[in-house]
Amino acid sequence: MKRHRKVPFLHVAVDLPKMDIFLQQIINGLVQGSIYALVALGYTMVYGIMGLINFAHGEVVMIGTLVTITVATTLIKAGMPVAVAGLAGLSSAVLVCMALGWGLERIAYRPLRNAPRLTPLITAIGMSIVLQNVAMIVWGRNYLTFPHLLPKVNFEFAGAHFTAIQVMIVVVSGLTMAGLVLLVYRTKLGMAMRATAQNPQVASLMGVNSNRVISAAFVIGSALGALAGVMVGTYYEIAHYQMGFMLGLKAFTAAVLGGIGNLAGAMAGGILLGIIEALGAGYIGDLTGGFLGSHYQDIFAFIVLIVVLMFKPSGLFGEKTGDRA
Amino acid sequence: MSKWLNPRSAFGIALIAAALIALPFVAAMGGQAWVRILNFAILYVFLALGLNIVVGFAGLLDLGYIAFYAVGAYTYALLASPHFGLHWPFWVILPIGAAVACFFGVLLGSPTLKLRGDYLAIVTLGFGEIVRIFLNNLNAPINVTNGPQGITLIDTVAFGDFRFSGTSQVLGVSLSGPQKYYFLLVALAIFVIIINLRLQNSRIGRAWQAIREDEIAAKAIGINTRNLKLLAFAMGASFGGVAGGVFSAMQGFVSPESFSLIESIMILAMVVLGGMGHIPGVILGAVLLSILPEVLRYGVGPLQMALFGKMLIDPESLRMLIFGLALVLVMRFKPAGLWPSPERKRELSEKRAGAV
Numbered sequence: 001m002k003r004h005r006k007v008p009f010l011h012v013a014v015d016l017p018k019m020d021i022f023l024q025q026i027i028n029g030l031v032q033g034s035i036y037a038l039v040a041l042g043y044t045m046v047y048g049i050m051g052l053i054n055f056a057h058g059e060v061v062m063i064g065t066l067v068t069i070t071v072a073t074t075l076i077k078a079g080m081p082v083a084v085a086g087l088a089g090l091s092s093a094v095l096v097c098m099a100l101g102w103g104l105e106r107i108a109y110r111p112l113r114n115a116p117r118l119t120p121l122i123t124a125i126g127m128s129i130v131l132q133n134v135a136m137i138v139w140g141r142n143y144l145t146f147p148h149l150l151p152k153v154n155f156e157f158a159g160a161h162f163t164a165i166q167v168m169i170v171v172v173s174g175l176t177m178a179g180l181v182l183l184v185y186r187t188k189l190g191m192a193m194r195a196t197a198q199n200p201q202v203a204s205l206m207g208v209n210s211n212r213v214i215s216a217a218f219v220i221g222s223a224l225g226a227l228a229g230v231m232v233g234t235y236y237e238i239a240h241y242q243m244g245f246m247l248g249l250k251a252f253t254a255a256v257l258g259g260i261g262n263l264a265g266a267m268a269g270g271i272l273l274g275i276i277e278a279l280g281a282g283y284i285g286d287l288t289g290g291f292l293g294s295h296y297q298d299i300f301a302f303i304v305l306i307v308v309l310m311f312k313p314s315g316l317f318g319e320k321t322g323d324r325a
Numbered sequence: 326m327s328k329w330l331n332p333r334s335a336f337g338i339a340l341i342a343a344a345l346i347a348l349p350f351v352a353a354m355g356g357q358a359w360v361r362i363l364n365f366a367i368l369y370v371f372l373a374l375g376l377n378i379v380v381g382f383a384g385l386l387d388l389g390y391i392a393f394y395a396v397g398a399y400t401y402a403l404l405a406s407p408h409f410g411l412h413w414p415f416w417v418i419l420p421i422g423a424a425v426a427c428f429f430g431v432l433l434g435s436p437t438l439k440l441r442g443d444y445l446a447i448v449t450l451g452f453g454e455i456v457r458i459f460l461n462n463l464n465a466p467i468n469v470t471n472g473p474q475g476i477t478l479i480d481t482v483a484f485g486d487f488r489f490s491g492t493s494q495v496l497g498v499s500l501s502g503p504q505k506y507y508f509l510l511v512a513l514a515i516f517v518i519i520i521n522l523r524l525q526n527s528r529i530g531r532a533w534q535a536i537r538e539d540e541i542a543a544k545a546i547g548i549n550t551r552n553l554k555l556l557a558f559a560m561g562a563s564f565g566g567v568a569g570g571v572f573s574a575m576q577g578f579v580s581p582e583s584f585s586l587i588e589s590i591m592i593l594a595m596v597v598l599g600g601m602g603h604i605p606g607v608i609l610g611a612v613l614l615s616i617l618p619e620v621l622r623y624g625v626g627p628l629q630m631a632l633f634g635k636m637l638i639d640p641e642s643l644r645m646l647i648f649g650l651a652l653v654l655v656m657r658f659k660p661a662g663l664w665p666s667p668e669r670k671r672e673l674s675e676k677r678a679g680a681v
Contacts, residue, residue, distance in 0.1 A: 053443045053446075053447070108653055108657075111657055112656065112657065112660075115656075115660055116660070117442050117443060118386060118442070118597070119656050119660045120656075121386070121442075121443050121446060122593075122594070122597055122652055122656050123652065123653050123656045123657070125590055125652065126649045126650070126651075126652030126653040126656065127649065127653060128649070129587075129590070129645055129646075129648060129649030129652070130646060130649035130650055130653065132645075132649075133642045133643075133645045133646040133649065134646065136639075136642045137638055137639070137642055137643075137646070141639075245586075249447075249450070249451075249454075252447065253451075256444075256447075292462075293462070293465075295462050296458060296462060298454070298458055299454075299455050299458050299459075301451075302451030302452070302454055302455050303455075305447065305448060305451050306436060306437075306448055306451060306452070309437070309439075309440055309444055309448055310436045310437075310439070313439070313440070313444070
């Protein structure tokens, strides 16, 4: 993945150069953060309902990106219009990932429902390794180029630059998250999910089929992951079989930051983490007198994670998790 | 210990000793590469037993163990290579490496004491990644770690005039470099096995097990859980540091690439697959997971060539694929590991039967 983007100083206002960077990094952080938020929702839904860290979720995102590349590139080569190819790529990625999420739960996690907590965690790590290597066998070791699905249009606002792709990422993830909130708080399935998260036994006594609810959480989470995967692809324009792990880890951090198990928390945590990372990468050089540079960007997520877990393990919005933390 | 003195155990020990002495010579028949593989297997036994103190005894899930290994390796590399022009002897650096790693263990342990289970796993994982990122980037503005290129020309282990690299005559037997390291590693491994055995039934070991089973109950009976958890981290880390020192002396080269997350997962998998907290199980897990992939690496490529006439699947990815599948399958069918301790096995089957 491409790291910290350098901001071109085209018309440097001598008195306010720092403000330009600030705004620019906020925008970059917002875009990156929307992607984190979408992935974090997948972690938080599964964790909220069954208390499992689905380590393989990052890999689901990666497979979503790679499936889109294959489908969209093939269709574009076959002479299809870019918009059609892009939509076909997106929908096939969503379908593949939904099936993958469902299968993961069914094959790997369901048999371990009552096992000690360590067991499903190790299984999840194992599945993550399996998916990575399957992806490597299918798509190869090299970086793949993501096709250009959106026209390159640049906007400028108060000295900060942003593209149509960035706007689209923020808008689409905002709409998706709104849809998810409606689903969870306005439908019967959503009610069943919330009930299972609160108390699986009592929920099942009330006639909630907990197996279906858990499957639904995995399927919805994976669909969001696929969407996030397509966004990562359009944003960075490259993809790789190893891209999922770090992304997944950061998204998990975002979920913890917001309070794991909490939907609004995952969204806020994602965007906050994106902005923290972008600002951190932008200013770490100045703050440490040039000793540490922007290539330390990846450590911010982990520092945030450690600090949150040390001082407020329930996260910014989470209820008290008690034994879990 | 007294049971060791009966004739049957004595015979068993003699047999194992004879096998351990013969092994490097048998392996050398297949080429020095196999002796090196053997050495890595023993190094992994050492690491897995160090991690076993943290994960197996105290029940603290540590996914960043490789960081301590890295710290030990870099401590040795910096103090015994032309990079800083220092050439301290191995026996001086080894305790320094252990101490530095121990310091990092406490550094990681103290903020994470409150956490349990999967949260701890993620935080330790993050810590491991932070260490790796620093190793990768601390080459500017002051060149400490030489960045991704790593540190080369690290001194070999030397004991007076006796150097561990190159062939030399010992007691009339010609020993190659890897073979000499083999005996050094076996000696260290026996040392760590004895420490593990002695710890297991000591006051500390039993306190750790109490924390593992039920932390609140352990606290209630007067166990100082904070200090004991820190001690587990510190001890595990020191062993990692020592292993790292030996690794960098043996390889003569270290780079951040050797200390990636997958290595941490590998060592944890050795402990878990073998049988957490059960010393023979952990040794089995370490040997299996370090030797089998090498066998696959040498076996799969030629096999594919013979069957299909070309390389269908890259042996490296197949190796990892099988490793991942093995993790999933063992957790599914033998969650206590391949060779669990009798008590652990009983507990798990009870838990399963009585689970709500």
